[in-house]
Amino acid sequence: MTRRSYEEHQEVWIATARGIEGSYYMNSLRKPKDSLRDALNLPIRTGKRPITIRGPLHVQCSNHGDDRLLRQLVEEVANWPGIEARPFPVGSADLVSFRVGEDLATDDASIFITGREFGRVLFGAPTIYLSLPLSCAHWTIVRGWAEPHFCSSFGLVPPGVMVIYTPRDQQEATVCRSLFRMSYTYALRERIDNVAEIAVTLPEAMRNGMIRKPAALAE
Numbered sequence: 001m002t003r004r005s006y007e008e009h010q011e012v013w014i015a016t017a018r019g020i021e022g023s024y025y026m027n028s029l030r031k032p033k034d035s036l037r038d039a040l041n042l043p044i045r046t047g048k049r050p051i052t053i054r055g056p057l058h059v060q061c062s063n064h065g066d067d068r069l070l071r072q073l074v075e076e077v078a079n080w081p082g083i084e085a086r087p088f089p090v091g092s093a094d095l096v097s098f099r100v101g102e103d104l105a106t107d108d109a110s111i112f113i114t115g116r117e118f119g120r121v122l123f124g125a126p127t128i129y130l131s132l133p134l135s136c137a138h139w140t141i142v143r144g145w146a147e148p149h150f151c152s153s154f155g156l157v158p159p160g161v162m163v164i165y166t167p168r169d170q171q172e173a174t175v176c177r178s179l180f181r182m183s184y185t186y187a188l189r190e191r192i193d194n195v196a197e198i199a200v201t202l203p204e205a206m207r208n209g210m211i212r213k214p215a216a217l218a219e
Contacts, residue, residue, distance in 0.1 A: 005061075027091060038140060042139040045172070050062045050063035050064075052125070056150065058129045058151070060163065060166060063165070064168075065167050067126065070128075070166050070167065074096055078098070082103075083098055084098075084116075085099075094124040095121070096121045097119055099116040101115045105189060106188060110158050113129065113158070114157075116187070118184060119180065127166065128163070130146075130182075131158055131161045132179070135159050136179075136182050141162070146163060146179075148161070149163055
């Protein structure tokens with residue numbers, strides 16, 4: 001991809017983000033204000049966006065961090081209440097699928113990537129895929145943490161499915177962890193009492209000095 005075409009893609013992503021914000025909806029049972037609060041507090045990701053290969057298999061191909069950060073994150077999320085984490089396809093160690101248990105999942109099928117799947121992590125070319133509430137998806141794009149999945153342009157996956165850039169350090173791992181929490185909470189039929197305890201929220205992380213408060217968004 002040339003530098004010009006990459007910049008054109010970024011302009012499209014920002015335009016998509018603005019459109020997403022305008023068409024935002026979310027089931028009130030899943031506490032939209034909590035997720036939106038975290039999304040509004042997203043810090044601006046430093047540095048250039050990673051290069052990605054856009055296609056049916058939309059993958060990040062530059063600026064990966066330590067593989068151990070991603071694997072630790074996957075292991076932690078896999079142990080959250082009601083999550084079914086399994087290799088996808090079965091027997092493969094390269095792609096892990098995160099699904100909500102049938103008794104906990106919302107009945108709104110349009111929220112999921114497929115079935116009851118709200119997230120995927122690819123290890124071969126490290127890439128994170130998450131389905132987010134549309135307003136949250138808007139802020140992940142604008143703040144530089146994500147881009148819309150290629151297939152969302154063709155209606156093959158929901159518009160809130162994002163390619164989340166993999167963490168390069170512990171601060172970014174904290175942000176990615178919070179995005180997983182948003183996606184997980186979004187997928188639930190009702191909020192689980194201890195959801196708030198399974199991940200450090202962004203405001204709490206900022207109070208504890210784990211990540212910096214976002215600067216004003218550049219025009």
